[in-house]
Amino acid sequence: MNTNSKLRVALFFGGVSSEHDVSCVSASAWLRALGQKPCADKYEVFPVGITKDGRWLACCPTPEAMADGSWEQGDCTPCVLSPDRKDHGIWLLKDGRAELVHIDICAPVMHGKNGEDGTIQGLFELARIPYVGCGVLGSAVCMDKAVANALMDAAGVPHCKWVAASRADLELNGPVVLDGIEAKLGYPIFVKPANAGSSVGISKVADRAALERGVEIALREDDKVVFEEFVDAQEVECAAIGNPDDPSTVSTTRPGEILAGAEFYTYDDKYKNGVSQTVIPAHLSEEKLDEVRAEARKAYLALGCSGLSRCDFFVERSTGRVLCNELNTLPGFTSISMYPKLMEHEGYSYPALVDKLLTLAVHRRKGAY
Known part of the structure; x- marks a missing residue:
């Protein structure tokens, strides 16, 4: 002891x-x-x-x-x-x-x-x-974009149109599968490995040749590929914190906005080149900020999260639709990472945030340990 x-x-x-x-x-x-x-x-x-x-x-x-x-x-x-x-x-x-x-x-x-x-x-x-952080199921669900999308569909959490395909599907019936994807989503299309973090293996494609190449890149990371429609939107993020076994502890922050340095928010943009900028709160109306925050809490609970997650959203420019992109169950905690910045805006210093997350870990499922 x-x-x-x-x-x-x-x-x-x-x-x-x-x-x-x-x-x-x-x-x-x-x-x-x-x-x-x-x-x-x-x-x-x-x-x-x-x-x-x-x-x-x-x-x-x-x-x-x-x-x-x-x-x-x-x-x-x-x-x-x-x-x-x-x-x-x-x-x-x-x-x-x-x-x-x-x-x-x-x-x-x-x-x-x-x-x-x-x-x-x-x-x-x-x-x-x-x-610290989400349990086995919540972690696995949020890591697998296809499973997360299916659960968000079931829970009524709005998100982009999507299709998933396995390596076997793509290798055995590739042309037919890609025909269906083109018909449902139109171009441009985002091609993503179902299980990978921080924009690794993601491509934005505008034609069939690029789509085929995007599939090759995604399959280097995982055996399942997710295809999502392109939405012209602001990228905003909320920090969620708390344990669902005590709903009073679950809260979400006002969203912040990513001003990406690349065409979309890449791995290098997040962690290496420092070109991206963050704005807290995001450039949205108070009503829309509240809507994103509410949808973030809904998604956090629907996907079985606990402890913490970063909830990533699109706000479509033409319609104002709020669409959930994904939840990241252990987001970056570097000096340029959005999660600690969002929590700092809510009054948590970095050490206070770490203390809060450790306290939540101890109290999750009280008595289980």
Whole structure:
């Protein structure tokens, strides 16, 4: 057991997804926040880095080393999270011996596959250790754009027209499938891997040749492809926070607006080139801001989210229609990321936000742990 009066937080970062580097930057901001009040008085951090080839390493990096990837050259110890509920912790494996470290809360500051798709959340569930963010089902649902779209259809959450196709469908009946997509959606069309994060593998296409190429790109990331109609719209985002088992804790922020530096909001635009700009609140009427906020809460609950999510919307320029694009269950937490900026606009400093998310993790499904 952890005899320290502070709660020990296992801060997971890195991972095998295409968003490994961004995870390291996001987690470095968490590490800084955990060293500031109110977190410093309540939590003890236990960093666990996951390399690009999937090795789990307990480490003690500075925020700078965590962000730039040099943490792997520091003092690292192989480790594994025990699924045994009695252990309630992480085994350090060194010099032929194993040492158990008690963990009170897991914070998976990891993006994309194996980080926010329900897989690592399942391991936390087996161990019965509280963790930050959505559960197994909510994480998996939001990661799979086809499943999320189907559930939003069922719940009456408005979104763009869409079609999904599997690798098998596209390889066996490609021309017929693409004919149907063209007929339903028209051009331009967005082509997306069903399971990938932060705009990875997404193409905007305007003809059949580009559509076929977009399918090839998407299939590099996943075995299922989602096709969505193009909507000329403002891109706006809400931050959602809270646990659905206590609806009074669930809230959404006023939406912010993305002023993308590229034709659409790409991975590089979000995390690398810094060209995109954010405006909070978005340039919308008060009534439309409230409508987006209400639809964000509806989508958050319909998709089984808990803890936090970033809710991405389109507001169509010609009609004012509010359309849900997607929910991101572990959004970026870098210095230019929208989620912490939106929460800051609501009065949460970065350390206060981290504290809030850790508190929600402990209180989710009270008594379950």
